[in-house]
Amino acid sequence: xxxxxxxxxxxxxxxxxxxxxxxxxxxxxxxxxxxxxxxxxxxxxxxxxxxxxxxxxxxxxxxxxxxxxxxxxxxxxxxxxxxxxxxxxxxxxxxxxxxxxxxxxxxxxxxxxxxxxxxxxxxxxxxxxxxxxxxxxxxxxxxxxxxxxxxxxxxxxxxxxxxxxxxxxxxxxxxxxxxxxxxxxxxxxxxxxxxxxxxxxxxxxxxxxxxxxxxxxxxxxxxxxxxxxxxxxxxxxxxxxxxxxxxxxxxxxxxxxxxxxxxxxxxxxxxxxxxxxxxxxxxxxxxxxxxxxxxxxxxxxxxxxxxxxxxxxxxxxxxxxxxxxxxxxxxxxxxxxxxxxxxxxxxxxxxxxxxxxxxxxxxxxxxxxxxxxxxxxxx
Amino acid sequence: xxxxxxxxxxxxxxxxxxxxxxxxxxxxxxxxxxxxxxxxxxxxxxxxxxxxxxxxxxxxxxxxxxxxxxxxxxxxxxxxxxxxxxxxxxxxxxxxxxxxxxxxxxxxxxxxxxxxxxxxxxxxxxxxxxxxxxxxxxxxxxxxxxxxxxxxxxxxxxxxxxxxxxxxxxxxxxxxxxxxxxxxxxxxxxxxxxxxxxxxxxxxxxxxxxxxxxxxxxxxxxxxxxxxxxxxxxxxxxxxxxxxxxxxxxxxxxxxxxxxxxxxxxxxxxxxxxxxxxxxxxxxxxxxxxxxxxxxxxxxxxxxx
Ligand SMILES: Nc1ncnc2c1ncn2[C@@H]1O[C@H](COP(=O)(O)OP(=O)(O)O)[C@@H](O)[C@H]1O
Ligand SMILES: [Mg+2]
Numbered sequence: 001x002x003x004x005x006x007x008x009x010x011x012x013x014x015x016x017x018x019x020x021x022x023x024x025x026x027x028x029x030x031x032x033x034x035x036x037x038x039x040x041x042x043x044x045x046x047x048x049x050x051x052x053x054x055x056x057x058x059x060x061x062x063x064x065x066x067x068x069x070x071x072x073x074x075x076x077x078x079x080x081x082x083x084x085x086x087x088x089x090x091x092x093x094x095x096x097x098x099x100x101x102x103x104x105x106x107x108x109x110x111x112x113x114x115x116x117x118x119x120x121x122x123x124x125x126x127x128x129x130x131x132x133x134x135x136x137x138x139x140x141x142x143x144x145x146x147x148x149x150x151x152x153x154x155x156x157x158x159x160x161x162x163x164x165x166x167x168x169x170x171x172x173x174x175x176x177x178x179x180x181x182x183x184x185x186x187x188x189x190x191x192x193x194x195x196x197x198x199x200x201x202x203x204x205x206x207x208x209x210x211x212x213x214x215x216x217x218x219x220x221x222x223x224x225x226x227x228x229x230x231x232x233x234x235x236x237x238x239x240x241x242x243x244x245x246x247x248x249x250x251x252x253x254x255x256x257x258x259x260x261x262x263x264x265x266x267x268x269x270x271x272x273x274x275x276x277x278x279x280x281x282x283x284x285x286x287x288x289x290x291x292x293x294x295x296x297x298x299x300x301x302x303x304x305x306x307x308x309x310x311x312x313x314x315x316x317x318x319x320x321x322x323x324x325x326x327x328x329x330x331x332x333x334x335x336x337x338x339x340x341x342x343x344x345x346x347x348x349x350x351x352x353x354x355x356x357x358x359x360x361x362x363x364x365x366x367x368x369x370x371x372x373x374x375x376x377x378x379x
Numbered sequence: 380x381x382x383x384x385x386x387x388x389x390x391x392x393x394x395x396x397x398x399x400x401x402x403x404x405x406x407x408x409x410x411x412x413x414x415x416x417x418x419x420x421x422x423x424x425x426x427x428x429x430x431x432x433x434x435x436x437x438x439x440x441x442x443x444x445x446x447x448x449x450x451x452x453x454x455x456x457x458x459x460x461x462x463x464x465x466x467x468x469x470x471x472x473x474x475x476x477x478x479x480x481x482x483x484x485x486x487x488x489x490x491x492x493x494x495x496x497x498x499x500x501x502x503x504x505x506x507x508x509x510x511x512x513x514x515x516x517x518x519x520x521x522x523x524x525x526x527x528x529x530x531x532x533x534x535x536x537x538x539x540x541x542x543x544x545x546x547x548x549x550x551x552x553x554x555x556x557x558x559x560x561x562x563x564x565x566x567x568x569x570x571x572x573x574x575x576x577x578x579x580x581x582x583x584x585x586x587x588x589x590x591x592x593x594x595x596x597x598x599x600x601x602x603x604x605x606x607x608x609x610x611x612x613x614x615x616x617x618x619x620x621x622x623x624x625x626x627x628x629x630x631x632x633x634x635x636x637x638x639x640x641x642x643x644x645x646x647x648x649x650x651x652x653x654x655x656x657x658x659x660x661x662x663x664x665x666x667x668x669x670x671x672x673x674x675x676x677x678x679x680x681x682x683x684x
Contacts, residue, residue: 076578096581109579113597122593123583174584 021087023178023210024050024073029082031068031234042068044234046082050178050212051227055204057213059221060231061257066214067106069231070180073212074103087177097126102171106182108163110155116142116166117151123174141169144203161192168203178210185220197223218258222246230254252377255303260334262345263377264302268294276376278302282341284319291376301377306334306348308373311365318368321345323361335359337367410657417650425644435651455635459655462632465546466614469553470561473610474603476554477561481602482595484562485569496566499559507556511623514552518542518624544626552620557613561606568602569595601671608667612660632656 031043042065050056058066071077072084075096084091091099102123110119120141124134142148145165155163164184171179181200185193201224204211215221221228222242230237230245230253238250249255252263266278266286276290278300286302294300312318321337324344331351336344347367349359359365417435420428440456441449484495502510517523520539528534542548572595580590596603618633625631630638632652639649 074578074582076581096578097584097586101582103579103582105575105579107575109573109575111576111579111594122580122585126584126589170583 020054021052022049023052023054023087024212025083025085025088026050026069026073027083027085029069029072029084030080031065031072031077032080042234043072046231046234046236048229048236048239050210052087053208053210055201055211055213055224055226057215057221057225057228058231059215059218059228059258060237062216064231065234066216066231067182070103070182070212070214073178074101074180075099100174100177102174102176102179104164104167104171104179104181104184106184106186108155108167110163110166110170112155115152115154116147116158119155119166120169120173122170127174137173137175141173144172144206145169160187161196164188164196168200172203172207172209175207176209178212179204181211181213183214183216185215186217193220200224222258230257232257248375249303249377252301252303255377260306260346260348262304262306264304264341264345266300266302268296268298268300270296278376280341284339284341286374288374288376289372291378293378294376303375303377304345304369304373306346307332307350308370309345309347310368310370311335311337311347311349311359312368313366314364315366318366319345321365321367323359323363323365326359326361337365339367413650413653413657417647417654419647421645421647423644425646427646432647435645435647438648439651439655455652458630458635459632461629462615463659465549465553465631466611466617469550469557469614470607470611472550472554473558473561474607477558477606478565478599478603480558481562481565481569484566485572486574492570496563499562502555503559507619508623510556511552511619514548514555514624515543518548518551543624544628546625546629548624549620549629549631552624553614553617556617556620557610560609560613564605564609565599565602568599572598604667604670608663612663615659616656 026046026048029043029046030041033040033042046065046069058069060066068077072079075091075094075098079092086099086101111122114122117138120138121134124137129137138151139148142151145168147162147165147169150158150162150166155166158166164187167184184200185196188196197220200211200213213221213224222245225242227239227241228245229239232253238245238254240248245254246258249258249261255261255263264280264284264286266280268290269277269279269285271277271290271294274290275287276294277285277287279285280302288302291300310318314320319339321339321344324336324338326336327334333349333351335347335349337347338344345367416427418431418433420430420432420434422428437449438455440451440453442452444450480499484492484499487495515522519525520543521529522542524542525534525540528540529536534540576594576598577590580594581587585593615631616633616636617631618637621627621629621631621634622637625634627634632655636649636652636656639645639652643649
């Protein structure tokens, strides 16, 4: 069985002539913990395809089943229903130690009784690689994560960030086909976390390994991923590039989980040439691209990102409103503007060189909404 | 200045005094008495004659012939070696049986673990003599093991499997008596083991066996060492098992001590045997302390980094 794993790893290098293969195919996976009525359904019918050499992120709030899905991919949990395949091979029956998949654990799980170098060498050793090759791999991996100087230390002698790097090096050392990362940055402080984002992305490019990255942090997901699957309560809500997810959220959950969003409940009055005329509950009217399947009379939710609205001095153009409250965040300023709807519209203003915030609470303003900024959500 | 520096030290000493008195009174004094007696002359009617004599130690290796010459005799040396051999064997077997038990308990849900630990310690609440007698019923002639053989006609009326009164019976008795004190320290170190490391090892292409060898055993080592020492020491000094299950013919160090005091009435020799036993125990503990210090130095270095 051992040489078979080695073949896995060697067959790794991406072939540019071929179309991008599917690395992982998750088809209709259901995962239940426990039996009968007391069972917890952690995953309800999850399907997704992760491409070869992709930085793929599972994003969702805590408890939505991200870790469970990752553990299924790693081979620590069996699916209740559905199938998982790795490069076309069904891996349902393959135990964790025979999958060419490595994991960076949430709490690193470094072997405390081994040095950093021994930790990194562990995987290649179990694969029966030659001693010389292992030494080279360890040196290369430690260099890759900038931990050469710490090779002889033990995990307890390292800071959180350093342990994180060792965990990364250890998981990369066997050169797996797929690297699974379970919230690897969550234990680091903000500055380090930001620095690591760029490094992880760069590492993924350099190694050409498919990354499946789990996080509940939308910024992390947006900044690193090629594609993101947004999950909620054991279901995939949307799969797409960061831009698609942010700009064209599939539903209200995705829109509100990623970034800030305004929602206005409205009804479609009429549709002409793909453009819908909508009227809000309080009688404001908007014209925007109709969602597919939308018909006159439908109740819809209109969605608007705070930074896509421009505040101007009161005038004919735009929506009239009054600033209710202001939240100064340094880089940006969040205004809550009363536009006569049930809830005020949140508008983000940038802190510009021309003197911070030109508006104050109580000011009457006019809100200019960009042509394509207002979106219709069906759900 | 000096007074203020001295006061806390003095106070510390005062605080430790009760413990020191207890240790001194109940440990050092008896050992000192034992050491003293081992260098006295035996009184044939029991007790000692207050005259210095190395006779007890000489007796270990030599016998006096009729002409009062010292002649080497290996009887007692063999008992020492037998004792060491049986104690080592019993300890190893205890480890082999005890480790899986400890592992099993450590993998139970937290709620069940205490129940299992309680069950493991239950035999401890029963008298050791009674528990050892139970083994006579199991291993003995027409005992629990022999009877089925007899019924099946595999064993003639006068035949016996000869399980009793053998080294085998002694070792069984020792394992049974001391398995809990092997299980408990191993459990204590396995319970602290982060089982995510086991997953990490599997993730890195380890078979179950490799994971066991390279992750679980090394991390359970403190418990394994502690358990082995805790079992080895009482095994070496055991006398109930050799007496009841070994038939009193296959002596061990412990039974030799007991025999000298209770039957042979040679107190100095009994005390000398006890001193030799104590030497083995102390050597064991020194080795353990050394190992612990090495482990401590390692983790100490960790703490300073
Ligand atoms: N071993 C388990 N037994 C029972 N329930 C579990 C187990 N593992 C996870 N769950 C449940 O499954 C759901 C998803 O958990 P998880 O995958 O850890 O979420 P996430 O990683 O997104 O925070 C949670 O409701 C959790 O309580
Ligand atoms: Mg999780």
